[in-house]
Amino acid sequence: MRPLYREFCAQSELDAQYNPSIALPDPDAPGRHFVATAQQARSQLRCMLDVPYGPTLEETLDIFPAAQPNAPVFVFIHGGYWRALSSKTFSGVALGLQAAGITTVVINYALCPHVTIDEIVRQTRAALAWTLRHIQHYGGDPARVAIGGHSAGGHLTAMALQTAWAQDYGLPQDPFVAAIPLSGLFDIAPLRYSYLQPAIQLDDGIIRRNSPAFSVRPCKTPLWITWGGDETTEFARQSRIYHEAWQAAGNVSELRPIPGANHFTVIGGFEDAGSALCTWLAAKLQAACATGD
Numbered sequence: 001m002r003p004l005y006r007e008f009c010a011q012s013e014l015d016a017q018y019n020p021s022i023a024l025p026d027p028d029a030p031g032r033h034f035v036a037t038a039q040q041a042r043s044q045l046r047c048m049l050d051v052p053y054g055p056t057l058e059e060t061l062d063i064f065p066a067a068q069p070n071a072p073v074f075v076f077i078h079g080g081y082w083r084a085l086s087s088k089t090f091s092g093v094a095l096g097l098q099a100a101g102i103t104t105v106v107i108n109y110a111l112c113p114h115v116t117i118d119e120i121v122r123q124t125r126a127a128l129a130w131t132l133r134h135i136q137h138y139g140g141d142p143a144r145v146a147i148g149g150h151s152a153g154g155h156l157t158a159m160a161l162q163t164a165w166a167q168d169y170g171l172p173q174d175p176f177v178a179a180i181p182l183s184g185l186f187d188i189a190p191l192r193y194s195y196l197q198p199a200i201q202l203d204d205g206i207i208r209r210n211s212p213a214f215s216v217r218p219c220k221t222p223l224w225i226t227w228g229g230d231e232t233t234e235f236a237r238q239s240r241i242y243h244e245a246w247q248a249a250g251n252v253s254e255l256r257p258i259p260g261a262n263h264f265t266v267i268g269g270f271e272d273a274g275s276a277l278c279t280w281l282a283a284k285l286q287a288a289c290a291t292g293d
């Protein structure tokens with residue numbers, strides 16, 4: 001039998017790799033956790049919700065300002081395989097970040113199949129450009145902005161890093177002081193043969209334009225490329241090939257999984273100011289302040 005992708009000959013094999021809910025004893029548990037922590041964040045933290053960054057209803061973002069003025073900023077890009085969830089599902093990431101003195105921005109975007117992945121990438125870039133231009137009005141320091149995202153959000157993080165920011169947006173070419181793609185998808189070709197295809201509708205052009213492992217540009221932004229230590233071999237491979245491509249372009253990155261984490265708990269550290277995720281981000285943002293980058 002001819003493989004569909006690499007060594008995988010059947011959709012069921014790819015689904016076992018890329019459907020992270022399959023192995024969970026309670027597939028609904030992550031969603032319940034995200035909703036509960038999101039509600040906690042919105043009720044306990046100062047926030048500005050549904051701030052528009054573009055013309056369509058879905059183009060909004062939520063801002064959770066740090067207590068101190070001119071704070072460093074982290075922009076979180078949510079996952080859901082480009083076809084589910086929203087910024088409101090992930091307000092909880094602000095719990096640890098805000099406690100660490102970091103203003104948090106959680107962006108929203110339209111979903112497949114209503115729009116294509118190309119359009120989601122455009123919206124993500126528009127949200128980041130808006131943040132760089134306007135976050136000072138919400139207590140954030142536009143010179144100290146880091147970005148990151150989970151799963152499809154990890155993919156969108158990588159797509160943001162290959163943007164021609166100076167040419168297309170009139171911004172500094174490398175405007176972000178650090179980035180964390182978590183459990184990201186950097187070669188999206190295998191998803192064409194998975195359970196996701198009816199919703200995300202990949203074709204050759206979308207795959208070519210939106211597989212960032214194969215189009216890395218020289219970039220000054222340091223990365224921590226990570227995934228859950230309990231995730232599948234394909235998620236580990238996705239992070240590894242992106243790390244290799246990032247370094248081959250002369251860029252700086254760490255490749256390090258989060259031990260004991262699955263695809264959903266891998267972002268739990270954002271809820272705890274003392275976690276590895278928050279302390280890594282805080283150190284990079286503080287270093288940017290010290291060097292004036």
